[in-house]
Amino acid sequence: MDNQTATQPNLAVGRYNYDxxxxxxxxxxxxxxxxxxxxxxxxxxxxxEFKPLRLMNGVYLQLHSYMLRVAIPYGILSSKMLRGLAYIxxxxxxxxxxxxxxxxxxxxxxxxxxxxxxxxxxxxxEMHAIQTSGNCIRNVTSDEFAGLAQDELxxxxxxxxxxxxxxxxxxxxxxLPRKFKIAISGSPNDRIAACFxxxxxxxxxxxxxxxxxxxxxxxxxGRIPVKGKLIRDDVAPESFLAYVEAILRVYNMYGxxxxxxxxxxxxxxxxxxxxxxxxxxxxxxQVMDQEKFKLSPEIMxxxxxxxxxxxxxxxxxxxxxxxxxxxxxxxxxxWIKNNSHPHFHNDYFAxxxxxxxxxxxxxxxxxxxxxxxxxxxxxxxxxxxxxxxxQNIVFGHVRKDQLxxxxxxxxxxxxxSANQGLITDIICCPGMDYxxxxxxxxxxxxxxxxxxxxxxxxxxxxxxxxxxxxxxxxSCAHHHITNIGILGxxxxxxxxxxxxxxxxxxxxDAEIGSILGAALTAEQVxxxxxxxxxxxxxxxxxxxxxxxTYRRLGAAPFKEIVYAAA
Amino acid sequence: MAAETNALxxxxxxxxxxxxxxxxxxxxxxxxxxxxxxxxxxxxxxxEDMEKAMEQAQQDVEKQYVVGLYGVxxxxxxxxPLTTRERIRAFGPSTHPEFNPRAIQEISTHG
Amino acid sequence: MPxxxxxxxxxxxxxxxxxxxxQTISERRVVISFEELANFLENADPSIDIGVSLKSETDAxxxxxxxxxxxLVVLNFPVFRDGRPFSQARKLRExxxxxxxxxxxxxxxxxxxQFLHRTGFSTVEVAETADIALWHKAFHQFTESxxxxxxxxxxxxxxxWQI
Numbered sequence: 001m002d003n004q005t006a007t008q009p010n011l012a013v014g015r016y017n018y019d020x021x022x023x024x025x026x027x028x029x030x031x032x033x034x035x036x037x038x039x040x041x042x043x044x045x046x047x048x049e050f051k052p053l054r055l056m057n058g059v060y061l062q063l064h065s066y067m068l069r070v071a072i073p074y075g076i077l078s079s080k081m082l083r084g085l086a087y088i089x090x091x092x093x094x095x096x097x098x099x100x101x102x103x104x105x106x107x108x109x110x111x112x113x114x115x116x117x118x119x120x121x122x123x124x125x126e127m128h129a130i131q132t133s134g135n136c137i138r139n140v141t142s143d144e145f146a147g148l149a150q151d152e153l154x155x156x157x158x159x160x161x162x163x164x165x166x167x168x169x170x171x172x173x174x175x176l177p178r179k180f181k182i183a184i185s186g187s188p189n190d191r192i193a194a195c196f197x198x199x200x201x202x203x204x205x206x207x208x209x210x211x212x213x214x215x216x217x218x219x220x221x222g223r224i225p226v227k228g229k230l231i232r233d234d235v236a237p238e239s240f241l242a243y244v245e246a247i248l249r250v251y252n253m254y255g256x257x258x259x260x261x262x263x264x265x266x267x268x269x270x271x272x273x274x275x276x277x278x279x280x281x282x283x284x285x286q287v288m289d290q291e292k293f294k295l296s297p298e299i300m301x302x303x304x305x306x307x308x309x310x311x312x313x314x315x316x317x318x319x320x321x322x323x324x325x326x327x328x329x330x331x332x333x334x335w336i337k338n339n340s341h342p343h344f345h346n347d348y349f350a351x352x353x354x355x356x357x358x359x360x361x362x363x364x365x366x367x368x369x370x371x372x373x374x375x376x377x378x379x380x381x382x383x384x385x386x387x388x389x390x391q392n393i394v395f396g397h398v399r400k401d402q403l404x405x406x407x408x409x410x411x412x413x414x415x416x417s418a419n420q421g422l423i424t425d426i427i428c429c430p431g432m433d434y435x436x437x438x439x440x441x442x443x444x445x446x447x448x449x450x451x452x453x454x455x456x457x458x459x460x461x462x463x464x465x466x467x468x469x470x471x472x473x474x475s476c477a478h479h480h481i482t483n484i485g486i487l488g489x490x491x492x493x494x495x496x497x498x499x500x501x502x503x504x505x506x507x508x509d510a511e512i513g514s515i516l517g518a519a520l521t522a523e524q525v526x527x528x529x530x531x532x533x534x535x536x537x538x539x540x541x542x543x544x545x546x547x548x549t550y551r552r553l554g555a556a557p558f559k560e561i562v563y564a565a566a
Numbered sequence: 567m568a569a570e571t572n573a574l575x576x577x578x579x580x581x582x583x584x585x586x587x588x589x590x591x592x593x594x595x596x597x598x599x600x601x602x603x604x605x606x607x608x609x610x611x612x613x614e615d616m617e618k619a620m621e622q623a624q625q626d627v628e629k630q631y632v633v634g635l636y637g638v639x640x641x642x643x644x645x646x647p648l649t650t651r652e653r654i655r656a657f658g659p660s661t662h663p664e665f666n667p668r669a670i671q672e673i674s675t676h677g
Numbered sequence: 678m679p680x681x682x683x684x685x686x687x688x689x690x691x692x693x694x695x696x697x698x699x700q701t702i703s704e705r706r707v708v709i710s711f712e713e714l715a716n717f718l719e720n721a722d723p724s725i726d727i728g729v730s731l732k733s734e735t736d737a738x739x740x741x742x743x744x745x746x747x748x749l750v751v752l753n754f755p756v757f758r759d760g761r762p763f764s765q766a767r768k769l770r771e772x773x774x775x776x777x778x779x780x781x782x783x784x785x786x787x788x789x790x791q792f793l794h795r796t797g798f799s800t801v802e803v804a805e806t807a808d809i810a811l812w813h814k815a816f817h818q819f820t821e822s823x824x825x826x827x828x829x830x831x832x833x834x835x836x837x838w839q840i
Binding site: 049176 | 697757758759762764765767768771772786789791793794795818819820821824825832834836
């Protein structure tokens with residue numbers, strides 16, 4: 001598809017485009033951070049004082065180096081942004097980046113003294129690292145199929161952008177008791193794990209058929225996994241920002257500050273009870289100056305205008321041509337079957353580019369691959385790239401007849417894994433290979449498990465299943481809410497792994513997994529996964545997925561199979 | 567080389583580490599009092615000598631040269647840290663053997 | 678200790694020497710801790726100016742019965758990471774419509790100066806050793822913001838406000 005044009009050709013598709021004011025603001029932020037780094041290097045700021053300031057700008061001190069976490073607001077990149085990230089990977093890092101489970105990208109080998117220059121480069125492609133860490137409102141995540149999903153009621157990207165802007169250097173909420181994560185979707189069908197966020201927002205139709213937001217609060221993973229509670233299911237879109245502000249104020253005032261493990265909003269909601277918490281929020285909401293927060297049609301339009309949009313054209317032949325290609329090439333057919341997602345426009349598909357090659361690190365992408373993806377996005381998907389909370393990439397709007405050409409290009413670049421949603425599509429944190437918090441490595445476990453199930457036909461036979469592997473209880477890889485969760489634990493300096501089973505991430509059947517038994521060694525945990533899968537294949541009834549069989553049989557037989565003949 | 571004057575023994579199995587403030591690299595405290603990116607150059611102390619050595623090393627924290635100072639225990643009579651975590655810090659991520667500091671040969675300088 | 682208003686050192690009319698339970702009296706001004714406020718007001722000379730100091734864990738709303746009698750509220754940061762005083766100040770301005778001085782004391786960084794200003798603080802007490810130039814610069818660090826505040830700012834396009 002040559003010469004794709006968007007509504008406003010100079011605007012990047014799918015995301016908010018900065019104007020001069022936004023650029024000016026970002027420059028002021030970089031100046032501030034540059035001076036903070038200088039003050040630190042000169043000793044005018046102590047490490048204790050500097051740490052919260054650098055974290056608030058995404059700079060961690062990890063095992064080997066400083067790590068810079070760059071925000072990808074609501075997961076959407078333009079090809080220009082991705083090329084900017086490739087430049088940073090090449091010239092300031094070691095040639096690659098790592099997509100996280102919160103739609104960020106991390107560079108693991110940056111130098112503190114170079115971070116201000118990296119930020120300057122990021123700003124030139126409208127990116128930043130603001131609030132990607134620290135006890136503040138973090139990068140807002142969204143549905144990777146936003147703006148194209150058939151079930152969408154409200155375009156969540158506009159509201160995610162509003163949350164991004166509003167939370168940026170919010171004067172009152174920059175020093176919260178603990179980190180604060182918000183996810184938003186415009187569909188009733190949860191694809192964002194809304195019940196496991198500090199605030200999770202989904203859309204629904206009210207009795208007048210008007211789209212409204214339902215707001216979940218106090219969910220989270222970590223040491224104490226909690227399913228969030230529904231605080232309101234009828235928040236009008238124009239009022240949602242005021243309501244979120246009221247929630248944050250209650251949390252800032254009453255969230256625990258003397259105990260790290262009790263300081264997340266989930267504990268506050270648990271302790272107060274959702275009814276008392278709701279009452280406190282309503283009280284704030286009633287007295288605040290709601291007019292100032294109201295999202296008038298004028299404000300919405302001013303923000304909306306900064307979003308580029310693709311011009312989708314009817315091409316009635318598209319499906320027929322796609323079907324021909326599928327018939328001719330079984331590998332391509334497999335990729336379409338496993339990696340495509342329906343689009344509201346019948347002549348288009350969204351496709352998942354899985355960063356889950358067998359034996360490689362989930363979510364890692366090299367600078368060369370970034371450039372290749374950027375070029376392909378320009379050719380096939382209006383220069384728009386989405387990164388998912390499952391550490392993959394999505395092209396949002398590919399015309400069906402173009403998919404075969406795209407796939408052949410992806411094959412050339414080693415980016416055509418057809419394993420989306422299958423057992424080797426593993427979610428994995430960086431673990432102890434990089435992370436200062438980790439107790440054990442996670443990447444090596446992910447790679448080994450993937451190797452055990454490398455045969456794609458076997459993967460398809462096993463069917464839909466999600467494995468999450470975490471190097472510590474912080475649970476970046478969601479091991480509590482994946483069907484099989486693996487958690488690294490430390491025993492006197494040696495790595496061990498605990499298994500959780502039965503977790504599920506999304507609203508309708510959201511569930512926290514249960515611990516299977518005593519922690520195992522790395523070799524044992526890989527064997528255990530194999531045994532559980534063999535057992536499931538043996539016991540499954542027609543069309544059952546792993547989680548279905550687990551729910552029918554319970555944990556006991558899985559436990560027996562893993563621990564009996566040790 | 568520190569290693570020559572610094573014989574391994576059952577008692578001497580403690581070394582001192584930190585991260586360099588400017589670039590975050592893992593560094594090890596040497597006999598001459600500078601910091602090396604190579605664990606091989608770390609000076610090995612007995613448990614009794616550690617307190618004094620840590621005090622000396624702490625001066626470089628105050629000079630804003632390193633951060634996050636602490637002691638690391640080695641497997642007796644080896645130059646291999648006892649814990650997996652410290653082995654990964656010393657030899658690089660297991661996923662990227664090419665990033666072992668010995669392979670990278672970064673220059674260590676004193677602050 | 679130096680007292681800053683809008684990035685400049687000003688003379689402190691209250692002449693505070695510390696906060697908390699220590700009651701500091703100049704000729705016609707008294708600053709009292711919140712815990713002692715109710716008792717104090719019962720017998721207070723109505724012509725003197727009264728200020729109150731609040732711990733960060735105290736709900737600012739508790740000042741409601743006394744708010745019209747107060748000229749100053751001192752909010753203390755036990756550590757700069759304790760963000761509660763930002764909400765306290767905001768509540769004093771927005772919920773209790775307090776028009777007097779709100780002063781920040783304790784451990785505050787210059788990097789937080791605009792946050793203080795935009796949540797309703799009027800003054801900040803800084804250490805004797807503080808780099809006043811840095812504080813002055815920090816007060817003018819940002820010229821745009823993305824959220825409304827309780828100080829009067831000029832509304833721009835979208836969510837933006839000119840500081």
